[in-house]
Amino acid sequence: DIQMTQSPSSLSASVGDRVTITCRASQGISNYLAWYQQKPGKVPRLLIYAASSLQSGVPSRFSGSGSGTDFTLTVSSLQPEDVATYYCQNYNSAPLTFGQGTKVEIK
Amino acid sequence: EVQLLESGGGLVQPGGSLRLSCAASGFTFSSNAMSWVRQAPGKGLEWVSVISGGGGTTYYADSVKGRFTISRDNSKNTLYLQMNSLRAEDTAVYYCAKDRCNTNCYARGFDSWGQGTLVTVSS
Numbered sequence: 001d002i003q004m005t006q007s008p009s010s011l012s013a014s015v016g017d018r019v020t021i022t023c024r025a026s027q028g029i030s031n032y033l034a035w036y037q038q039k040p041g042k043v044p045r046l047l048i049y050a051a052s053s054l055q056s057g058v059p060s061r062f063s064g065s066g067s068g069t070d071f072t073l074t075v076s077s078l079q080p081e082d083v084a085t086y087y088c089q090n091y092n093s094a095p096l097t098f099g100q101g102t103k104v105e106i107k
Numbered sequence: 108e109v110q111l112l113e114s115g116g117g118l119v120q121p122g123g124s125l126r127l128s129c130a131a132s133g134f135t136f137s138s139n140a141m142s143w144v145r146q147a148p149g150k151g152l153e154w155v156s157v158i159s160g161g162g163g164t165t166y167y168a169d170s171v172k173g174r175f176t177i178s179r180d181n182s183k184n185t186l187y188l189q190m191n192s193l194r195a196e197d198t199a200v201y202y203c204a205k206d207r208c209n210t211n212c213y214a215r216g217f218d219s220w221g222q223g224t225l226v227t228v229s230s
Binding site for chain 1: 142144151152153154157166167168169202207213214215216217218220221222223
C-alpha cells in the first residue's frame with residue numbers, strides 16, 4: 001500500500017504570508033494526487049486534483065505542484081478564511097490513502 | 108447542484124451491524140464512482156471503500172476488508188455501506204463522496220461530499 005506523509009503537521013503564519021505544505025508518497029504515483037481543505041466543523045472540500053489543477057471555485061492563491069513522489073500545496077498569500085486542516089490523497093491506486101493532515105493557523 | 112445525503116448512522120454494540128445509505132441528486136449518479144470516507148473524533152480522514160459507476164469494481168481499506176460491503180442502486184440514485192462485526196475503532200463520522208471519475212476509472216478526486224452520519228460503536 002502507498003503511504004502518504006505530510007509535513008509539517010501544523011504551522012502558524014501571518015496573514016499575507018506564503019505557506020507551503022509538502023506531501024510525500026512512499027512510491028511513485030505520477031500526478032494522481034488531490035489536496036483537500038477541511039475547515040473546523042465543516043466537510044472537506046477539493047482544492048487541487050491531478051497534482052496541479054485548480055478545482056472550480058477555488059481561489060487562485062492556492063496552487064499545487066509535483067509529480068512522482070513529492071508534491072507541494074502553496075497558498076501564495078494566507079487569508080484568515082484559510083484556517084483549516086489540509087490533506088493530500090493518493091488516487092493512483094487503491095487504497096486511496098490520505099496524508100495525516102496539516103493544521104494551518106494564523107499567527 | 109450536487110446533493111449527497113447520508114443516513115443510517117447511530118449507536119450500535121460491538122459485533123453489531125449497520126447499513127448506511129447516501130441519497131444522491133443533481134448529477135447522473137450512474138456515471139460517477141463513489142466512495143465512503145470516515146473521520147474518527149478529532150482525527151484525520153480515512154478512506155474506507157470505493158465503487159465504480161456501474162458497480163462492477165470495488166475496493167476496500169485493509170481495516171474494513173471482509174467486514175464492510177459497498178454497493179449502489181443506480182435506479183434509486185443511492186449508495187450503501189453494509190457494516191458488520193463493528194468494533195469500537197469504527198466509531199467515526201462517515202461521509203459519502205462523489206468522485207470526479209466517470210469513464211473507465213474509479214478515482215480522480217472527490218469533488219462533492221455529504222454532511223456525514225455518525226456511527227458510534229459502544230456497549
